[in-house]
Amino acid sequence: MKFVHSADWQLGKPFGRFEPDARAALHEARFDAIDTLGRIAIENGAEHVLVAGDVFDTDGPDDRTIVQAVSRMSRHSCRWWLLPGNHDYARSGGLWDRVRSRLGPTINVLTEAEPVEMEDGIWLLPAPLTYRHNLEDPTVAFDAMETPGARLRIGLAHGSIRDFGSRGETKNQIAPDRATRSRLDYLALGDWHGALQVDARTWYSGTPETDRFQRDDPGHVLLVELAESSEPIVKPIRTGRFQWLMRSWTVNDHAAFEAERARLLETIDPPSTLLQLSLAGITSLGDRVAMLQSLEHDFIHRLRFLDIRSDDLVGRPSEDDLAGLAVEGILGVAAARLNEQASAGGTEAVLAKRALERLFVEYSRGEQP
Structure with missing residues (x-):
């Protein structure tokens, strides 16, 4: 199968240090990136887009931000899988209930740490964050998740394989060998804002639209191709405008x-x-x-x-x-x-x-x- 791996959209980011014209352009570019991801998926025969956390910049975005996000995703035929991260963590009666009330049939919100069969024999194992900072490895539950008849097991999580210091989150630590421990064919991660390979089966996609002075690279997504008993084929694709x-x-x-x-x-x-x-x-x-x-x-x-x-x-x-x-x-x-x-x-x-x-x-x- 093929899918697009993305993360850290942080929709609704205010960019308060900038003048109004620059702020508006940066704000809108984050929504435009959703359309770019949808087109990349369709053009490359990928039926799924996996978003590894921080879809929104806060757990309380305004209605326009939610409606724009849902409407942009809904006009593309691929299926979207959204994981709560540390910026938009899952809590009862919070953001994700508001999102669910507006969802179409192609958008899936993963607020429970329960495996989902995306296609016949292809299972998605999500690790949603329920607090901004978790003390335990959010992916520990993968080890015990049952996936009957699985051909492929894909993990989706948001956190740090290592301490990124001032350039990334230092909480929500994930075991560096999680893919091996949990028998994953691929572990799709979010939190680090640049595309980064941890090992053959573990990648950070980075953000599709860069939002800080940190690296020269513009935003990317990853086009991932999986097959049984084979290492993933991962192709970074530029998406960033700025x-x-x-x-x-x-x-x-x-x-x-x-x-x-x-x-x-x-x-x-x-x-x-x-x-x-x-x-x-x-x-x-x-x-x-x-x-x-x-x-x-x-x-x-x-x-x-x-x-x-x-x-x-x-x-x-x-x-x-x-x-x-x-x-x-x-x-x-x-x-x-x-x-x-x-x-x-x-x-x-x-x-x-x-x-x-x-x-x-x-x-x-x-x-x-």
């Missing part, structure tokens, strides 16, 4: 900065790119100002989002910079004193550097025709 990139540039003049900028633009689709950019180096005050102005007046408008971190880009006034500020009167006196304070170090040096840079910017503006 790419979240982290870059660190060490630049000591404006020319080096422009070279880095040009190289990046050659390799990305700017409107679909969110960039966290860290700048470091020692340069002239004039070059530092020029770099930041290029980012703030041009580059930021090309990208979907730009987060600039420039504290480690040090601008030291060159002779040309100081000559440009060597004017008579109070402005010249202020520039000279700020330069002395910046050069002296100490607690006042940082403020003096910022003030000198602002003075340079404002004076340069006044010199423009």
Whole structure:
């Protein structure tokens, strides 16, 4: 059989740090990913889509989020199998009862740790989370699940095979050899947001639409093909519209900065790119100002989002910079004193550097025709 393995949709994620236009685009892309998954399933002859937890971002999404999710899934002929994760855990009278009231015949909610026969002899073993953090391995129950006449046993769970530290959940620990212990032909996992192979029969699909600055890879799903007594054939397929990139540039003049900028633009689709950019180096005050102005007046408008971190880009006034500020009167006196304070170090040096840079910017503006 073939099926699509996905997880961590986190529908309804607010993206509160972004401006309204970026927030709306990121929000809608998560719903569009459902249609992408449905098309991938149909085009590849997969009749099932398994979602390994965190379908929703919280256990209390608004009605629109639920209706959009159900309606998007319902317009595709494949069958959908939804597992509660740590963000949308199962509880009586909660989210999943609201979802069930709107379900069509092709959508299945797996709130009980009971095996389900998906097709003749093909059993799905779910491990729904009933709390945000479980103290025990949620997949222990797989060992005792009876699957009469099973040709294939597929586990579906949400949790950590290992401690992912700050880049993933550290609770809901799953035994790394769970597939072997529970005689599984495949263990479909969610929680880690990147596609990751644990062993031949155990995979994380990652999220279909990336949602954080963590890795360069966009979102993926896994197309899985299973046969009795054979290892799974697993094919990652890109689904993500947006790419979240982290870059660190060490630049000591404006020319080096422009070279880095040009190289990046050659390799990305700017409107679909969110960039966290860290700048470091020692340069002239004039070059530092020029770099930041290029980012703030041009580059930021090309990208979907730009987060600039420039504290480690040090601008030291060159002779040309100081000559440009060597004017008579109070402005010249202020520039000279700020330069002395910046050069002296100490607690006042940082403020003096910022003030000198602002003075340079404002004076340069006044010199423009």
